[in-house]
Every structure is written in structure tokens, then in C-alpha cells.
Amino acid sequence: MFKATPEICKEYSEAKPQPHIVLDNIWDEDLLKEIISEWPEEKDSRWFQNNTSPKANKRRICALSSMGTTTRKFFEETLHGKGLLKELNILTGIEIFPNPKLTPGGLHESPHGGFLRVHTDPSAAIGFSDRHRVLNFLIYLNPDWKEGDGGELGLWEDPRKECTKKVAPKFNRTLIFDVRDAWHGHPEPYLGSSPRRCICVFYNRKCSDKQISIKWV
Numbered sequence: 150m151f152k153a154t155p156e157i158c159k160e161y162s163e164a165k166p167q168p169h170i171v172l173d174n175i176w177d178e179d180l181l182k183e184i185i186s187e188w189p190e191e192k193d194s195r196w197f198q199n200n201t202s203p204k205a206n207k208r209r210i211c212a213l214s215s216m217g218t219t220t221r222k223f224f225e226e227t228l229h230g231k232g233l234l235k236e237l238n239i240l241t242g243i244e245i246f247p248n249p250k251l252t253p254g255g256l257h258e259s260p261h262g263g264f265l266r267v268h269t270d271p272s273a274a275i276g277f278s279d280r281h282r283v284l285n286f287l288i289y290l291n292p293d294w295k296e297g298d299g300g301e302l303g304l305w306e307d308p309r310k311e312c313t314k315k316v317a318p319k320f321n322r323t324l325i326f327d328v329r330d331a332w333h334g335h336p337e338p339y340l341g342s343s344p345r346r347c348i349c350v351f352y353n354r355k356c357s358d359k360q361i362s363i364k365w366v
């Protein structure tokens with residue numbers, strides 16, 4: 150867990166191309182290893198596969214009921230817990246709400262060759278007519294990741310220009326970024342031999358219908 154100290158809040162708000170912060174080793178290593186031990190195999194039928202789209206080659210599990218006991222508890226008690234929400238409210242200066250159904254967050258995995266085209270997310274929070282997607286919170290679970298494997302998440306100010314920031318998907322690394330109008334992705338194929346794993350959570354804020362877009366650009 151992290152504390153939104155004044156230093157962390159400053160780093161987050163001043164980061165380019167949009168507010169973000171990378172936090173290493175904020176979670177108990179044994180807890181993350183337990184979550185990895187519950188992680189479904191590549192061929193498991195619980196995965197929703199997206200491997201024919203030109204936009205992405207990845208898979209995900211969104212339903213808490215399809216996750217192992219420790220993983221589900223981590224989502225329900227920690228990632229959706231009051232303690233973390235309080236810190237995220239301080240970090241962003243916004244009243245943040247979790248999405249108990251997770252979609253399209255949850256467990257994310259890219260196979261060897263997987264990619265995610267540079268894009269911006271829709272602002273609509275799936276399942277809510279009055280919530281707006283604000284934050285993407287990613288925890289990487291790749292103990293074997295090494296330089297050259299690729300799969301770094303890039304953040305762009307302008308997708309036609311150079312990537313502004315790259316974040317390697319290292320074990321026990323957390324990336325929190327303001328997802329509003331944020332260009333992001335890993336367009337080059339991931340080359341690691343183990344699947345690239347991450348826990349993905351979206352947090353929302355309340356808004357009026359007029360502010361919502363449903364497009365994945």
C-alpha cells in the first residue's frame with residue numbers, strides 16, 4: 150500500500166504527458182506470489198481472448214467470481230477498500246469510486262507477440278450512466294521480465310510523435326495514471342517467454358451524461 154504524501158502528489162500531478170506515478174514494491178511480495186499461483190493458465194476457459202483485433206492481442210478476466218480466493222480478496226478488501234480510495238482521493242484531488250464489477254479491468258495478460266495499439270480509453274464507466282473513468286491502476290506481476298522482452302507501457306502526448314514515457318512491466322511495480330484523454334499502449338509485440346501479466350483496476354468519478362464518450366479511439 151502507498152501513502153499519498155505531498156511529495157508523491159507533487160510527482161504525480163507534474164508528471165508528463167499526463168498525471169501519473171510509478172511505485173515499486175508497495176505490495177507484500179508473498180501476497181503477489183500467492184496471486185500468481187492462482188493465476189489461470191494460458192488455455193484456461195475463464196480468459197476472454199482478444200487475439201483477432203487489429204487493436205490488441207491480449208486476454209482478460211473481469212469477473213471476481215472467476216478468480217482465486219486471495220486474488221478476489223485483494224480486489225475487494227484492498228483495491229476497492231476505503232484505505233486505498235482515501236489515498237487516491239488525496240493523490241488526484243477527486244472523489245474516486247471503485248467499479249465493483251471491474252469490467253474492463255481485472256486480470257490482464259498478453260501472450261508472446263501480444264500488443265496494445267496506442268489509443269485513448271472511452272470515458273464512460275461500463276455499467277454506470279453517471280460515472281466517468283478517471284484512473285487506471287496497474288500492478289505488474291512479471292518476475293521473469295528482462296530488458297529486451299518489450300511490453301513496456303508507453304504514454305504519449307501525441308501518438309504521431311515519440312513516446313514520452315515508458316514503464317517496464319516489472320514484478321511488484323504499480324503504475325497509476327490519469328486515463329482521461331491519455332494516449333497509451335504497447336504497440337510493439339511483447340517478446341517475453343512467459344505471458345505479460347498485470348492486475349488492472351479502473352476508478353471513476355461522478356459526472357453528468359454529457360461528459361461521457363463511449364469510443365475507444
Ligand SMILES: [Fe+2]
Binds near residue numbers: 268269270333
Ligand atoms: Fe486503455
